[in-house]
Amino acid sequence: MPKLIKNRAIVEDDFVLVTTIEEGADAPEGNVILPVQYYLDNRDALASRDNVAVWLESDQPAELLNDIHQEVAFIAVNFPKFADGRGYSYARLIRERMNYTGELRAIGDVLLDQLHFMARCGFDSFAVREDTDIEEALTGFEAFRYSYQAANDNPSPLFRKRLG
């Protein structure tokens, strides 16, 4: 089973990512991460299942999750390329605007050097890219002791701490 970083530990990933699914086709059984649009189109049939997560593509607005984030197993946001930074804003909106407290997973082109930024924006689980050394990737969270600006991990910017 593939590995995953979750809450700063390496765990087994027991969900299967479904990248495409034909319109009208049934969702696979078992633990699955479905495209968000497919979930929205088949919400009635899927809402009763407790083993369905959804994933958002980087060119889809985070607002698609507005009504469903409370009923899915977790939310994943795709980074089709590590240089595509839309997912960082989505994570903050999902956490801070939708007040989502469940698992938020980064999938796709997820590399060591992004983990610190991703974690600060609200991701707590990371399906690091297959060819990444997952043990070494754990060091990515330790890049900085302090941060100047507020983010999801700390809503209070450093200047407030400095002022005491």
Place this chain on the structure above:
Amino acid sequence: MYVYDEYDHAIIQDRVKQYRDQTRRYFEGKLSEEEFLPLRLQNGLYVQRMAPMLRVAVPYGMLASKQIRKLAEIARKYDKGYAHFSTRQNLQFNWPELADVPDILQELADVEMHAVQTSGNCIRNTTTDQFAGVCTGEVEDPRPYCEIIRQWSTFHPEFAFLPRKFKIAVNANTESDRSATDVHDISLHLVKNAEGKTGFRVVVGGGLGRTPIIGSAIRDYLPAEDLLTYLEAIIRVYNQKGNRLNKYKARIKILVKALTPAKFAELVEEEWSHIKDSDSKLTPELLEKMKSYFTEPAYEALEDNSPEFEAKLAESKGFANWVNRNVAQHKKPGYAIATLSIKRPGHAPGDVTDVQLDKIADLADQYSFGEARTTHEQNIVLADVKKSDLFAVWEAAKEAGFATPNLGLLTDMICCPGGDYCALANAKSIPVADEIMRRFDDLDYLHDLGDLDLNISGCMNACGHHHVGNIGILGVDKKGEEFYQISLGGDSGKLNTTAIGKILGPSFKRDEVVDVLDKILNIYVENRQEDELFIDTFKRIGMEVFKERVYAKAN
């Protein structure tokens, strides 16, 4: 000047450590070229034609003498004894070894400097008026706000992978705009509202490059306390909606244009409404604290008139010329702002040697409270010189080779490194600049021509800001051969008159450029009315007159 505390030190030291590890993983093959690229770029490291180029951040242009000496040392130790001032007030080294960069960063960190976000698709160095805090006509000193922006933007986790590079400039002067503010992704103009409270007029979507656009105001007054939350709202909208498929359409200016400024403003206001009262709202205490870093140095109470200064002016024409051109009025009586011109024949505009850097540090220590500033026009400013010391400064500057009295004149040109160094360039720019400097070396003629911005870029990326030069020269590639396109009528430097130049016509071969420039200047001289500047004559008589004369002979 801002001084690091334990947090700033920790953040920059952690960055050095992180970058050392990234470099190690790159050399071990654990990071591919493609993966290493944005990481090194966010640390100012390009891989250029000759060698890597390291761009060191000079936040809002401020340098302490010990920092200047460190830069000189780095130029000696890791480079070929040269450094280059860029139009974003930064400083570049052209010959460092990739493997040495972590050590260079460590040396920089030791003097509270870094190369964070000087390149890459992230928020770049915030620039401002090099005369900030010492000039007349200022609403308020913009530097505390620049430092607040610097800290907020440093390793901003949400905005490390934007669609494109992102540049912010702050202007606080009601008469001038010395940092080409309105051709930035975000330009902030300090203003006071009816109650006398400080805030910003917020302009977005300016930029040069392939599609030059002057920014649009999306808010006439933003209270100063809301600076960071509003910036966050703007960039969050851009991060989500900016074009990521085509790099030429990825700048915020294209998004603002496509949506219309009004619609863009609406999206920003909506976003902002959710975060405006968050903890990122600035407090009066923070604003006061930040301002305390930029308080006045220990000025002496002086008469504005200095008899020694007046005597030297009368005695030496060379000194008088220099004062007339390179010295600006200071807000304090008896003090002056002196600009050291880095432009001279045989040297690329903006290039300084390690020896010159050391000299600048000495002059700063001796005459200007140990500080100097870099400028958008690639020069160096000693901001707090006593008038009675100006003659001594001039003599020392002359000896060091940066006393050319050409500030604002034709030969004080902005010029990118071009094809000699830059891997992106279509054509060389330094030799063109050099030929111009050699041809127009008659100072009397240059002074007679008066204020004239000549800007040269070696490619469409417009690092030399050719679009906003009164005369702009752009290197273009035609089937592998270098050509140069000339534009006229660009303008920057004053408030609310920023303009993009118009193309004169078909481009020229390199050996034709100087002659064409000569013709353009002759047309101006023949047509100008009393004391009329080039740009004003151009506006009055229009492009056709220039076009007809310049291309007449060729036909």
